[in-house]
Amino acid sequence: MSSITGASVASQFPGDGPSGRSNIEGDSATSRRIGDRIFAGASRGAGLLVIALVTLIGVFLLAQAIPALLKDQASFLTSREWAPGGDAPRFGIVELLWTTVASSAIAMVIAVPFGVAVALFITQYAPRWLKRTAASLVDLLAAVPSIVYGLWAALTFRSLISPVEGGLQDVLGWFPLFSPTGISGGTIFFIGIVLSIMVLPIVTALSREVFDQTPVTHKEGALALGATRWEMIRTAVLPFGRPGVISASMLALGRALGETIAVTFLVSKLADNTPWTFSLFNGGETFASRIANNAAEFDTPAKTGAYIAAGLVLFVLTFIVNAIARVVIERRKAFSE
């Protein structure tokens, strides 16, 4: 992210063009030699291939979703039905969207403060002997494959959360978000908690990186003015790291929105005609789990198209989230340069 070596002589040449990027990127040493031209062409080609791949993802999903969407007898954006087969397919995504967004929102509400606290612990509080171990342990949490999270959550963790859910429904049941539904186990609330554990290492790892970059002079300045350690963190470390935390949260949100297999293990499918409720203790499927659960049903193009359309919405959703993260990082770069 940052140039270590400082200014490069090559970038000071006038013919360099208005490159607002760090000095090390690109110099004017390419010659017309055949080897140089081939190598430059290959690396440029690889870069263009990446652009092409992302574009193709969008184009292919769109191309296969549109025919299915045109046949859709229900409103794609507002219908709760999902019957993509047959001559008159009816499918809509509003329920998938709600489950996906609500469970990811819960995950964020839990994982961001927690992840930041763990990152602060590692960078500011942990004694030196614990620092590296603590960081590795959190990374270990990220190394556990999501299918294992799914098994663990479905088979052992659920028994811990179910009573909590029951208690919340009893106490806060008057509030629409917590109204009782009679479903236990694969609720949006539970999925959110599991997702929060899964994305916590992402928040921590990236926040840790920016917190570690807080200029020592800022921290010492705060301490010299008599700040307690917490006040030093609040006035020096957190403001410096805020853009990093925001972009870390966005990346984590993207991961939570698209998480597939763990969620697929946990969701409880709602029966048709279940009355609509905003309760977080309701069941329901996310985009990813609906697609994964029905992978065996991809027999006709029309039917497949419906699932691809759902995947396209998920792609757009994560695209937006990641683009926001990118903008935040760019702005941080602009400020610190």
Add this chain to the structure above:
Amino acid sequence: MTTQPVSPAESPVQDREVTPPAMRKLEVQTATATVPPSDSTPRSPSPLELGHRSRGRTIKDVIARIVMWGSFGLAMVPLVWILFTVISHGVGLLLQSQWWTNSQRNINSTDVGGGAIHAIQGTLLQAAVTAVIAVPIGVLTAIYLVEYGRGAVARAVSFMVDILTGVPSIVAALFIYAVWVTTFGFQRVGFAVCLALVLLMLPVVVRSTEEMLKLVPNELREASYALGVPKWVTIVRIVLPTAFSGIVTGILLGLARIIGETAPLLILGPYTKSIATNLFAGPMPTLPTMINQDRTELGIAAAVERMWATALTLIFIVLLLNLVGRLVARFGRVRS
């Protein structure tokens, strides 16, 4: 970030050298502020008296400290719990030699044990093929971004890599399905899975290689140019070898990420109980799909045990890759 006085690579070291005295001073302050309570009650209103830290601030500081330690402790609970669950349920089968030598062929779900070699082979084979495709593209893209790229194209490539980082595995799988099965009419085979995994591995390789190439001192490049070495030879012979261990680490971490991916396998890679190594025909077993298979029979104790054992095998492979990646990173980091 260029004006920042402390470069990130050095900052931990500096941090360690500089902060402890400051922190120690702080501790002394805290001690004087909290220990003599008799001192704070009859305080003389002398203008020179700088005063003590108010009780509220001290309490807040202590609360913050407790919260930080507590959050770390709480974050460790799932880790320990998951590892304990998986190891305690699954380690039995892993200790049997047939787990590492046999497949599940002719083993019904009610039969105890069997082997996982078919799934291990499938997983490793797909990972290897994925790496063979993703690594050259990823490394070349990183070279483009660091050594050649400038202006709008480079920014676009960089942006697209970020977007690719965020593409959910299920979307990558759907895309390959849309190309491979719907458009070209091919079967769902192992190679299609590899293509989907390439999409997921590529951004990891690009980003880590990019970071490592940026760490290579410009003086090395300039010295090479000064000797009249062409740019591409400089990159191949000077830059890449200097950053080699970092690149290897990035590749291993990327592999660790894709090995645990299940979504592409669900859509593109059907499971079979026998050994199958043909990437272009027929189903191909992998560890995640083996877990998924046994998960459908939670009522059968033998299947459940097999499921946990497979999960443990998967964690084991992923951790091994992570560990090797870290070791390579530690013993061969770029020195500037």
